[in-house]
Amino acid sequence: MSQTVELPNMRLTTQRQIILEELSKVKSHPTASEVYDMVRKRLPRIGLGTVYRNLELMAESGVILKLEVGGTQKRFDAATDLHYHIRCVDCGRVDDIELPVQQEINKIASENTSYQVLNHHIEFSGICEQCSSAAEQTSVN
Amino acid sequence: MSQTVELPNMRLTTQRQIILEELSKVKSHPTASEVYDMVRKRLPRIGLGTVYRNLELMAESGVILKLEVGGTQKRFDAATDLHYHIRCVDCGRVDDIELPVQQEINKIASENTSYQVLNHHIEFSGICEQCSSAAEQTSVN
DNA sequence: ATAGCAAATGAGAAGGTTTATCATTTACTT
DNA sequence: AAGTAAATGATAAACCTTCTCATTTGCTAT
Numbered sequence: 001m002s003q004t005v006e007l008p009n010m011r012l013t014t015q016r017q018i019i020l021e022e023l024s025k026v027k028s029h030p031t032a033s034e035v036y037d038m039v040r041k042r043l044p045r046i047g048l049g050t051v052y053r054n055l056e057l058m059a060e061s062g063v064i065l066k067l068e069v070g071g072t073q074k075r076f077d078a079a080t081d082l083h084y085h086i087r088c089v090d091c092g093r094v095d096d097i098e099l100p101v102q103q104e105i106n107k108i109a110s111e112n113t114s115y116q117v118l119n120h121h122i123e124f125s126g127i128c129e130q131c132s133s134a135a136e137q138t139s140v141n
Numbered sequence: 142m143s144q145t146v147e148l149p150n151m152r153l154t155t156q157r158q159i160i161l162e163e164l165s166k167v168k169s170h171p172t173a174s175e176v177y178d179m180v181r182k183r184l185p186r187i188g189l190g191t192v193y194r195n196l197e198l199m200a201e202s203g204v205i206l207k208l209e210v211g212g213t214q215k216r217f218d219a220a221t222d223l224h225y226h227i228r229c230v231d232c233g234r235v236d237d238i239e240l241p242v243q244q245e246i247n248k249i250a251s252e253n254t255s256y257q258v259l260n261h262h263i264e265f266s267g268i269c270e271q272c273s274s275a276a277e278q279t280s281v282n
Numbered sequence: 283a284t285a286g287c288a289a290a291t292g293a294g295a296a297g298g299t300t301t302a303t304c305a306t307t308t309a310c311t312t
Numbered sequence: 313a314a315g316t317a318a319a320t321g322a323t324a325a326a327c328c329t330t331c332t333c334a335t336t337t338g339c340t341a342t
Contacts, residue, residue: 015319016319053320056301070209073298074300120263120266124256124261125259129255154291188294
C-alpha cells in the first residue's frame with residue numbers, strides 16, 4: 001500500500017514524489033548524486049538541481065533527514081526518527097547503529113554551554129566488514 | 142617560552158611552524174581558509190594549497206585535529222584531547238563543550254555493529270549567544 | 283661550510299559538490 | 313478551463329579542495 005506523504009507547503013510534483021519514494025526504498029544513506037542516479041532511472045530528464053533543491057526542502061520541512069556527517073558530501077535519510085550512525089573511514093559508507101538514544105545528554109550539555117542546545121548526534125567511525133576483509137586479503141602475501 | 146613541536150617525518154619549514162602557531166593561538170575551530178587568512182598576515186606570499194597540505198598532514202600525524210562536523214567546510218583544532226563540540230545552526234561557529242567523555246559507548250556500539258569501532262564524536266547543535274540575542278532584537282518590532 | 287638531494291612551496295589549473303539564474307512548464311485555485 | 317505562482321531543466325557560477333609542476337628550501341653527508 002502506498003501511503004500519501006505529507007509535504008507541507010509544497011506542490012506534489014512527480015519529481016518530488018519519486019525522489020522521496022526512491023530515498024525511502026534504501027536503507028543506505030545516499031548522497032545527492034546517488035539519489036539523482038536512482039531517480040534518473042524512472043525520470044531520465046530530471047535535473048540534478050531539482051534533486052538538490054527537493055532534498056534540501058524536504059529536509060527543512062522535516063520529511064527527511066539531512067546528515068552532515070564526515071566526508072565531503074552530505075547524505076540523506078528517509079528515516080527521521082533519531083538514531084546514530086557509523087561511518088567507514090576507508091570507503092565512506094554510512095550505516096545506522098543500534099544504540100539507545102541518550103536524550104538526557106542534551107540536558108547535561110545545556111548546563112555547560114551558553115548555547116541554546118537543540119539536538120545532538122553521535123557519529124561513530126570505524127571499518128566496515130567489506131573494507132576489513134579487503135585489508136586482510138592484501139596483507140596476506 | 143616557545144616549545145619545540147614534534148612533527149614526525151616532516152621538515153620543520155617556516156610555513157608549517159607558523160600555521161601551527163596560529164592555529165594554537167585561537168580557541169575557535171577555524172576552517173582552512175580562516176587559517177590561511179591568519180597566516181597570511183605573517184607570511185603574505187604563502188599559498189592556500191600549502192595551508193591545506195599542511196593541515197591535512199598534521200592531522201594525519203596526530204599533531205592537530207581535523208573536525209568533520211556539519212556544514213560544508215572542514216575545521217581544524219590544535220587541541221588533540223578528545224572533547225565534544227557544539228555548532229550554531231545559524232552562523233556555523235563551533236565551540237568546545239564540557240562534557241565527560243563517554244568512552245564506554247564505543248564498547249556498547251561494538252556489540253551492535255559489524256564494524257570495527259574506532260572512535261566516536263558527539264556534535265551538539267544549537268543557537269549561540271550572539272545569534273540568540275540577534276534574533277531577539279529583530280523580533281521586537 | 284657547502285654541495286647534493288629529496289621534500290616542500292607557490293602559482294595556477296582542475297576536480298567535485300552545491301547553489302543560483304532564468305525561460306519554460308506544471309500543479310493548483312477560482 | 314483559464315490564470316497564476318511555484319517548480320522544473322539546463323546551464324552557469326560559486327565554492328571548497330586537491331593536483332601538477334617548475335622552483336625553492338631544509339636537511340644530510342661530506
